[in-house]
Amino acid sequence: MQTYNLSFQLEKHFGFSQFREGQRPIIESILSGQDVLGILPTGTGKSLCYQLPAKIQSGTTIVVSPLISLMIDQVKQLKASGYKSVVALNSFMDRAERRKMLEHLDQYDLIYMSPEFLQNDWIMQHLTKLSISLFVIDEAHCISQWGHEFRTDYLKLHQTISKLGEPTVLALSATATPEVQTDIMDKLKRPRMEKHIYPMDKQNVSFAVEHYATPDHKIDRMIKLLSDQAVPTMVYFSSRQWAEKAAYLLQVKLKQRVAFYHGGMDQMDRMLVQQQFMNDQLDVICCTSAFGMGVDKSNIRLVIHFHPPSQLESFIQEVGRAGRDGNPCVSLVLYGPKDHYLPQMLIESELPQMDLVQNVLRYLHTLWKNNTLIPSNEEFAEQLELSESQWNFLRFQLEEHGVLKERTILVDPNETFIERNLEDLIDKRWKYKQEKLTEMLQWIHHNACRRKRLYESFQADIREPSVPCCDSCGFRMDSLSFEQNEFQADMDNWKERLAIIFRQGARYETKKTGRGY
Amino acid sequence: MNGRFPRIWKEEAGVFNVIILTCIRELKGERTISGIYNLLTGKRSSQTLQDAKGYELERYFGIYEGLARDEFEDICKRMENSQWIYLVDRISPIITSEGAHYLHNYKGPSFEYFSGMNNHRNIREFEHRLLLVIQTITSIHEGNYSFIPVIDDSKAQRWVKRYYASLSRNVDQEVKGMYNEILDLLNNRSHLESELFTFRLSGAEVIGLTYEQLKRKYDITKEDAYVCIQHVFYYLFHEARKLPDAYPFLFACTRGLDVETMITQSAKHTYHYLELGWTLEAIVSKRRLKKSTIQDHIVEAALVIPDFSIERFLSVKDQQRIITAANNMKTLRLKQIHQSLNGEFDYFQIRLALAKGKKLTAKGKSYADV
């Protein structure tokens, strides 16, 4: 076995002088060819665990990541930091760009891609020509039916791994209960993975939940709170409309600079808002869960949930964006009597109702009789009025039942057992989601220590926090006093702004920071 | 939000309304709301190209590619409610005396630099280059090599890399030069345009604003913010081309961006067969397209290819007769022209003559003037 001077390599490739907790042992195991399951909380530098081996090992590292935007963000950040031999194969590329990249795949140390891409024969042909030294599954909880973001295309990964010549496997997740951890190893068919589980509990966060009768009351509460506490803040909403609306309301009442962010904005606007926030040009961001994946801002002090997420895992991840600098931070949930309704609807839109399933089966039956291929995914979903995730779910289950193979129908889908099995599966999944939601709601209504309740399903021992623990243990929101940000009234005119952009003119000398707007 | 400017901007804005009203005035109720939308978003159809040319609205062709249809329809709806326009048959707008009055009293930024037909794609490229090169060079100047580019366009990124590699002066001089060129040129624009444009830029330490944020900051519409900023890009583009020695940096950003031939790929194929001497019918069967589609291609070619001869479809004398009829009636309505010439020519021939022929010389009069 080759030995590496890891500290030297870290300094050389990333300019860091020290590893963060958990990184070194994982990297050492990988380099010795051991498969690893790593559970590290967000903000602990998970990605370094494969980025460094990718640099120093010969061969290529493949990273499977479920979110294109997250992937693109990571590649941008890597490139910006001088890590050039990296690429993200994604559906945003046009055909020519993709072909060009595929022809030069061997020039990259690190290749990010979505799991669907691994199902593409053309792409697999190129990949099998490479020597793959490490296969990484990011957000590995997506493999598990019991993970909070089950993705059907993750289930075929074990086949891909063997087609690629059984490289070393690293599965990473920020939130996976012991149950999910076992499931990940089962589904990957790698029972002997070395487990590296690090505690999830964030010692520098205080928790609080407050109840309000209406959304307007919640807005008033935020205005009051943020008027007193001018610190970098994220507010999570479960709908785009609410994120926008609340941003407008806060903009009017607060001196802070507020913006909204959600998946419906165009690419450039999203980029600008994200960078403004990172750059301290914005103080409060009203967002949906689409925000924050690639954002590594260290000084977020306050994470407010205007709506509760649909499970504790998402909540933990979102709270995890606060206080990465190790300084005190706060999680505040604003809860209203109708707040369970929205996550409920989300669950329903993810899973097909039985009448929809029957429609699909009837339609497939007709196609089968006429011996025709099924239409493309988009067309199919549109014709039968299914959401994308509903059709993904059904398609995968039908493939599992041997009814479908790609666009060909192999058996008559009209068999009653198929319908019964699907109903059963949907029912199970629905119940599971409901249980997750109930868990979240129970946490909100929990009377004893919130910290213990939040983390107890992930780890045996909960560490002492370095800040007041939670509202059940005596923490009071009103007692908060952060070191305040200074807000400069920004009245720059365009000439001053231009001078700041180019750092020209006498004005620049007197105004040290460019924190206009 | 702090730092919001006083409301005075509102009176100065309204650029986009003025552009739409100008289009409506020129089109004289002969085209639909949809037709105007296609023009502004630069739809490459022979009908839209022909409208742009025939009604002398080429400048506005494609200046707002990303305009959402429903937002555009909302704006037209508001104009109708303000009684600046009314709709003939519910779809074709005509300007009213109120609308003409609004146009007349408009005091906002002028927009004489638009040259959409020739340049709208060049301007998009120019915009990407400029935004990215400013962010890149100012960041490097600060010693910051790890910034995240605000522009996601790999073509522009490659251009910036080449530009940076080819710099003949040092970065310090380069940054000064860029600053001076932009400052100098913005001094000749309206205050609003300079404000919007500058706050859209990203530098080493500040990130530009989204249209949503600009809208709030200046209390104008998103569309006005967009159009004003686009116009500044057109302005910089043309000024740099006029005076390359005075604006070497901006000129460099325009390099390789030449006037486009506005012809679709499909029309190009048809044109190719025509050049080889094929008949219309032969092309129809060869390309397995509808006759009307091939005719569209021919009209498109007549519009954009200067030396394309249409005599095999229509004699010079007949072309002249059609043009004269159109001029006499001050219309480009095919039906009217068709009728006035007693049905002698079909619509294809009339469109062809109009595409090739001189533009209508008589300036369109607004409804209020008639």
Ligand SMILES: [Zn+2]
């Ligand atoms: Zn507690």
